[in-house]
Amino acid sequence: xxxxxxxxxxLVLGLQGSPPAAVPDRDPKIxxxxxxxxxxxxxxxxxxxxxxxxxxxxxxxxSPTRGIGAAREWILxxxxxxxxxxxxxxDTYRLAAQGRITRDVEIRNVMAVLPGRSARRIYISGHxxxxxxxxxxxxxxxxxxxxELLFADPDSPAPGVDDDGSGTALTMELARVFSQSGIDxxxxxxxxxHVAEEQGLFGARxxxxxxxxxxxxxxxxxxNDIVGGDRGGDGTADGATIRVYSEGPDDSPSRALARYVxxxxxxxxxxxRVRLMARPDRFLRGGDHSAYNxxxxxxxxxxxxxxxFSRQHSARDTFDDISPAYLxxxxxxxxxxxxxxxxxxPPPVVTTARGQPTLGRTPGAYDxxxxxxxxxxxxxxxxxxxxxxxxxxxxxxxxxxxxxxVLPDMQIDDYVFGVxxxxxxxxxxxxxxxxxxxxxxxxxxxxxxx
Numbered sequence: 368x369x370x371x372x373x374x375x376x377x378l379v380l381g382l383q384g385s386p387p388a389a390v391p392d393r394d395p396k397i398x399x400x401x402x403x404x405x406x407x408x409x410x411x412x413x414x415x416x417x418x419x420x421x422x423x424x425x426x427x428x429x430s431p432t433r434g435i436g437a438a439r440e441w442i443l444x445x446x447x448x449x450x451x452x453x454x455x456x457x458d459t460y461r462l463a464a465q466g467r468i469t470r471d472v473e474i475r476n477v478m479a480v481l482p483g484r485s486a487r488r489i490y491i492s493g494h495x496x497x498x499x500x501x502x503x504x505x506x507x508x509x510x511x512x513x514x515e516l517l518f519a520d521p522d523s524p525a526p527g528v529d530d531d532g533s534g535t536a537l538t539m540e541l542a543r544v545f546s547q548s549g550i551d552x553x554x555x556x557x558x559x560x561h562v563a564e565e566q567g568l569f570g571a572r573x574x575x576x577x578x579x580x581x582x583x584x585x586x587x588x589x590x591n592d593i594v595g596g597d598r599g600g601d602g603t604a605d606g607a608t609i610r611v612y613s614e615g616p617d618d619s620p621s622r623a624l625a626r627y628v629x630x631x632x633x634x635x636x637x638x639x640r641v642r643l644m645a646r647p648d649r650f651l652r653g654g655d656h657s658a659y660n661x662x663x664x665x666x667x668x669x670x671x672x673x674x675x676f677s678r679q680h681s682a683r684d685t686f687d688d689i690s691p692a693y694l695x696x697x698x699x700x701x702x703x704x705x706x707x708x709x710x711x712x713p714p715p716v717v718t719t720a721r722g723q724p725t726l727g728r729t730p731g732a733y734d735x736x737x738x739x740x741x742x743x744x745x746x747x748x749x750x751x752x753x754x755x756x757x758x759x760x761x762x763x764x765x766x767x768x769x770x771x772x773v774l775p776d777m778q779i780d781d782y783v784f785g786v787x788x789x790x791x792x793x794x795x796x797x798x799x800x801x802x803x804x805x806x807x808x809x810x811x812x813x814x815x816x817x
Contacts, residue, residue, distance in 0.1 A: 393634055394792060396550055397706045401635050403544045404702055406695040412536040413595070413694075415441065417526045417686055422497040424563045425472060425521035434522065435562070438495060439475050442560055446479045446539060450546035454480040458559075460573045467518070467566035476570045477560040479542045483552040485743070489709050490557045490588040490666075491541050491701055492571075493534020494564035494655055497527025500680045508680070524682040528689055533595030534669075535560050537698045544702060553744060553790075554586065554709040561655050564592070565680075571655035579662040586713065587624050587797070588666035589705055590656035594697045597690040599673035606693045609700055612644040612668040614657070617758065618783060618800035620665035621656075623714075626759060627797035628667065628704040635703035639696040642672065645758065665797075669697065711794035715739040715748065715786050717801050726779055726801040735774040735784060742788035742796065751785040751798050752777070760785070760798070 416422070419438045428436030439457070447455045458476035462468055477495070501517035502509040509517040519525070526532070542558035563569035571590075578585055597606035613625035622645075629641040648654055648668055656666035671693070678684045717725055717739045725738040737750065747767055751760040752774070766772060774784075785798035 394707070394710070394794065396548070397635060397703060397710075400544060400548045400550065400706055401699045401702050403548070404540060404695055404698045405544075406691050408543070409536050409540050409694055409698065410691050412445075412539055413528055413532050413686055413689060416495070416532040416535060417528050419526075421499075421522060421525040422495055422527060423499075423521040423525050424474060424496045424566055424569075425469065427522055435496065439477055439562070442477045442495060442535070442539065446477065446542050446558070449479075449543040452481060453542060453546045453558075454482070458570075458574055460570075462563065462569055462573075465567075468563070468569070474563045474570055474573075476562055476574055478574075479546075479558040481542070481546050481552070481556040481558070483555040483709065485553050485555065485713075487554050487584040487586045487713055488557050489554045489586055489705055490559055490659075491538050491591070491705055492559040492561055492588060492655060493536075493538045493591045493594075494531045494561040494570065495535040496562045496565055496570075497525040497530070497532075497684075498565035498680055499523055499525035499682055525680075526682065526685050528686050529593055529595045529671075529675075529684055530679050531564070531592045533593060533671075533689065533694055534591035537591050537594060537694065537701060540698055541702055541705070545706070550706070550710070552706075552709040553712070556705070556709055564655055568653065568655055568658045571658035572661065575659045575662040575664060578664070585659065585664045587705075587708060588656055588659045588664060589628075589669065589701050590654055590659075590666060591669045591697070591701065592654040593674060593679070594669050594671050595689045595691075595694040596671050596675055597673060597693040598675065598688075600675040600677045603673050605672040606690060606696075607638065608640045608642050608672045609697050610642050610644050610670045610672055612646060612648045612656075612670060614647045614660045614666075615645065617645075618785070618802050620797075621660060621667055623785075623797045623800060624665045625667045627708065628700070631704045631707045631795075632700040635707075636696060636699045639700055641700060643759075644670075669701065671697075707794055708797065710790070710792070711796045712742040712744040712788040712790055714796040714799045715742050715745075715788050717786060717799045722804050724801040724803065726784060728779060729773060733776060733778060735777040735779045735782070736771070737774070737784055737786060737801070738771045739786050739799070741768075741770055744790050745788040746791040747789045749787045749789060749795065750774075751787070752782045755781060755783055757783070765789075
């Protein structure tokens with residue numbers, strides 16, 4: 368069976384049945400889910416988080432109305448109220464004094480799990496802790512003689528409405544929307560409010576470390592940190608785009624996830640453009656997604672397009688700096704991409720058990736031979752390719768329920784190839800790219816001198 372594109376003939380091997388039917392551009396269930404994101408609820412969550420005055424990891428835990436203890440109890444109870452389908456709990460660790468953690472302290476991530484048909488997990492996250500630097504001027508922070516930042520007392524005002532009340536509110540609102548949607552997702556969704564991000568990503572790092580040790584199948588992490596403001600400190604405004612950062616190299620799983628967000632958000636939220644950033648995070652900065660990257664998980668970081676640095680890490684990070692409409696659109700971008708991914712089959716495996724890519728040449732040496740392992744629940748696959756000096760996929764082709772494709776007259780040295788899995792309704796996984804593994808050269812032996 369042969370399909371033809373402009374300059375390439377494609378021979379598909381091992382097909383079952385007829386050529387695949389065209390898949391719909393949008394799923395009505397996801398359209399409804401995206402529309403269910405409530406600006407009013409986001410605003411209510413932000414104002415409630417602001418009312419705790421500080422959520423510093425080292426702040427008081429004894430007050431029912433102020434500090435980290437009151438905040439985490441409220442977040443827990445609020446997410447428990449959304450749906451009996453949500454499994455809400457504290458993810459607790461006892462952290463020893465180190466670095467910016469000046470004393471031993473118990474830290475608690477707040478985690479809400481929405482079970483799916485499979486064990487693979489997709490995370491949506493933000494961090495609920497806050498911090499304020501000494502002196503209150505985040506644009507010109509006070510430092511000690513060693514150049515280290517000086518921080519205000521943990522119980523001093525640190526409302527953190529944008530950093531990162533915005534990501535926390537987004538995570539909580541999507542926990543409500545997804546758990547009340549009635550959709551039967553294939554993937555298990557986890558809505559995670561991390562803690563101790565400001566002191567060194569401790570909440571995320573400890574959770575990711577435990578997940579890696581327990582072989583938890585985390586397929587994707589959507590981390591949101593500072594996503595609620597549309598105006599920079601220099602007066603520039605941008606309420607129509609959101610930045611998405613991802614760890615390299617070009618065809619890493621995190622880069623594949625970032626491209627996926629751009630591709631599918633454009634279908635469901637076309638008025639809000641995703642701007643892909645080819646670096647792990649903003650220059651010399653980081654976020655909780657980096658902790659998941661550290662332990663081998665695909666993770667991306669969402670950031671507002673125009674930051675007001677003078678308000679961050681200060682008592683001035685209040686609700687006045689928030690654009691509710693902009694935050695709502697960012698939540699809808701997350702919802703569209705996460706819902707599509709959670710309904711799709713898992714990405715195809717394009718390596719052998721030894722980690723070698725299942726990409727080669729046909730006997731004539733000039734045709735690309737792509738092979739992959741079948742994904743559970745897949746009804747079809749989509750092949751992607753681009754020239755090697757290109758940042759994003761330039762061509763794609765929908766094929767049937769095959770596990771091998773030959774692309775005639777395409778040198779595997781000149782193109783990057785990938786494949787994604789689709790279910791019968793057209794929900795698509797992110798792309799598994801064929802990547803050369805790092806070379807493992809043995810040490811060079813030298814002859815003894817005579």
